[in-house]
Amino acid sequence: MDVPRRRLLLISNSTLHGGGYLGHCQQQIKSFLGEKVKRILFVPYALHNQDAYAKTAREKLENVGYGVDSIHEFSDPVEAVRKSEAIFIGGGNTFRLLKALYDKSLIQEIRKRVLEDGIPYMGSSAGSNAATISINTTNDMPIVYPPSLEALGLVPFNINPHYLDPDVNSTHMGETREKRIFEYHEESNTFPVLGLREGSMLLVEGNKATLQGVTGARLFVRGKSPTEHQPGADFSFLLANSNLHNP
């Protein structure tokens, strides 16, 4: 495969404690989309109330200077993707989101627009999970059953958004996030998992990946100890796995 034209901004979380929707990543969004993009195609499928969700996203992104079309307002969503200049998939429930992407036959078209045509893709939370190889490392409840856990495969690894460090004072006995990711890596044929703390995001430009934001990230690779990475870290090596799958 040639160098993909992909341009991705994968955000851990849309709202940071104490801030408003997309408040903590406005600058990154602006610098990512630049001035060429005029309109963003918003994908609200991860939430139940898509009208309200589109309204929130529209208000915020218009403030940053972009027009917003919400895919749920189109009679032909595949055609909407085909004509889009940029895509933003919002957070919510990852299973619901992925099922909708399959049910509406959007997987291949989004892949094509991003990997071949090079339009920018932004995701936050569930929308970042959806961009990766699979949703195996989502934090969400499986409230619906998608036809597969394989996702858009825009990058050949997994993300765990809202990554939470183990709380040493907790008396709760449910598995920590770290333990859950270790369980994933007990299975064979599993991919690296980038734990993006709230406030972190990953910028991907072709074959270069850089950690942005302020909170850092923790990387889990099967068979190795987890490693800690600071803002600015170069994660391009995670893109080197040429095994980009085709769902």
Place this chain on the structure above:
Amino acid sequence: MDVPRRRLLLISNSTLHGGGYLGHCQQQIKSFLGEKVKRILFVPYALHNQDAYAKTAREKLENVGYGVDSIHEFSDPVEAVRKSEAIFIGGGNTFRLLKALYDKSLIQEIRKRVLEDGIPYMGSSAGSNAATISINTTNDMPIVYPPSLEALGLVPFNINPHYLDPDVNSTHMGETREKRIFEYHEESNTFPVLGLREGSMLLVEGNKATLQGVTGARLFVRGKSPTEHQPGADFSFLLANSNLHNP
């Protein structure tokens, strides 16, 4: 359907903070299994290291007075279920557990043994999820993809084990447990969800269900406000839904 002969002990969590494995529910296990049962068939599929898991369960349950056979030590697991006097499915990853139950063709046989033959079934955490209508309300990561989210259907509702009340002081923006269950109920054809706090368990004898343990439970019914229930609460009404599905 006639009154099912089912006898179930569905435990939120196998280990309570500060205690040992099954420490907080030894008395309930003893009183549930009684003196007629001599040997328990343990199902360790939710954890990766099944030998170690079986060893832990064997030590604990032998202390309480029962012999333990672990299903993973049999060449024919269906036959092991067919001959069992009691079944205990331990916790771990619910997706991994359910996939194993399907892959090994155990769903129908366990249903038959419990609902028709009346052998006692104990589950903890993932093993409690597996006993219900579906695993839609597990807390676990989808590390593998089972052929369905439908579970054993021994009761016509869902359980959320390790139920956690919202932490009003948290700055983490990931969904609370309550919010996740609300998201499940935004979907159509969804079932009541019993949030069993750590330290709680549900005893089902035929068509009678009683909350045991010390921490209480929270019940979520689609379209209604959640309700709080104390130890000793009668949950028999949850069994009245005759819509027991056949996976």
